[in-house]
Amino acid sequence: MPEMPGEIKIQTACRGALPGLEIEDISEAGCRDIVEKVRSGEYMSVFLAPDEENEEGYLTLESNPDLIFLQIWDAEAETAWACFDPAFLDSDEEAPIEPSDSQSVFPMKCTMRDRDLAAKCVEWYIHTCEPYPGMDWLKEEF
Numbered sequence: 001m002p003e004m005p006g007e008i009k010i011q012t013a014c015r016g017a018l019p020g021l022e023i024e025d026i027s028e029a030g031c032r033d034i035v036e037k038v039r040s041g042e043y044m045s046v047f048l049a050p051d052e053e054n055e056e057g058y059l060t061l062e063s064n065p066d067l068i069f070l071q072i073w074d075a076e077a078e079t080a081w082a083c084f085d086p087a088f089l090d091s092d093e094e095a096p097i098e099p100s101d102s103q104s105v106f107p108m109k110c111t112m113r114d115r116d117l118a119a120k121c122v123e124w125y126i127h128t129c130e131p132y133p134g135m136d137w138l139k140e141e142f
Contacts, residue, residue: 001134005127011052016045016100017060031126039119041065045100046122050129059125061118062106064097068118069106072131081137083112083121110138 008031013023023034037043038061049058057074070083085108093108112118117135124132131137 004123008126009050009129010048010126012047012049012054012058014047015043017047017104018101021045021100026126031123034126035119035123038122039115041115047100048122048125057129059122061122062097062099062104063118067095067097067111067113068115069095069097069111070118070121071110072125072137078142080140080142081131082110082140083118083135084109084138085111085113 008026008028010026010031013026013030013034015021015023023030025033034043034046038046041063043061044063046061047058048060050056055075057072057076059070059072062069068083072081073079074081088107088109088111091108095106095108095111097106097111099106121132121135124130124134
C-alpha cells in the first residue's frame with residue numbers, strides 16, 4: 001500500500017449534502033477527527049471536495065448502521081468511482097439508506113459494510129482527492 005501523503009488537499013468538508021452542515025476545521029487534527037467519526041459511525045454522511053464550488057469533483061459518503069454508499073466524482077475526467085457489493089452487481093435493488101439531501105437514491109450494488117475501509121478511503125481522499133488504491137472500485141465514465 002502506498003504511504004499516506006501528508007498534505008491536505010480538500011477545501012470543503014460537510015456532514016451531509018444540505019447547507020449548514022459544514023465542518024469548519026479541516027486542519028490535520030480536524031481531518032483525523034472526520035476519519036475517526038466515519039470509522040465509528042458517528043458521521044453517517046460526509047461530503048468532501050477539493051474546491052469550494054465543488055466544480056473539480058467530490059467524495060460523498062452516505063450510510064446507515066449496516067450499509068455504506070461511497071462515491072467519488074472527478075469532474076475533469078468525467079469519471080465516477082463507487083464502492084460495490086459483488087453479491088448485488090446484477091441487482092436493481094435500492095439500498096435502505098436515508099440520504100442527507102432527502103432525495104438521493106443509492107443502488108444496493110454500490111454499497112459496502114466495512115467502516116474501516118470507508119474511513120481509509122475518506123482519509124486517502126482528504127490527502128490526494130483520488131480513489132483509495134487499496135479498494136476495488138466500480139468505475140463509470142461519462
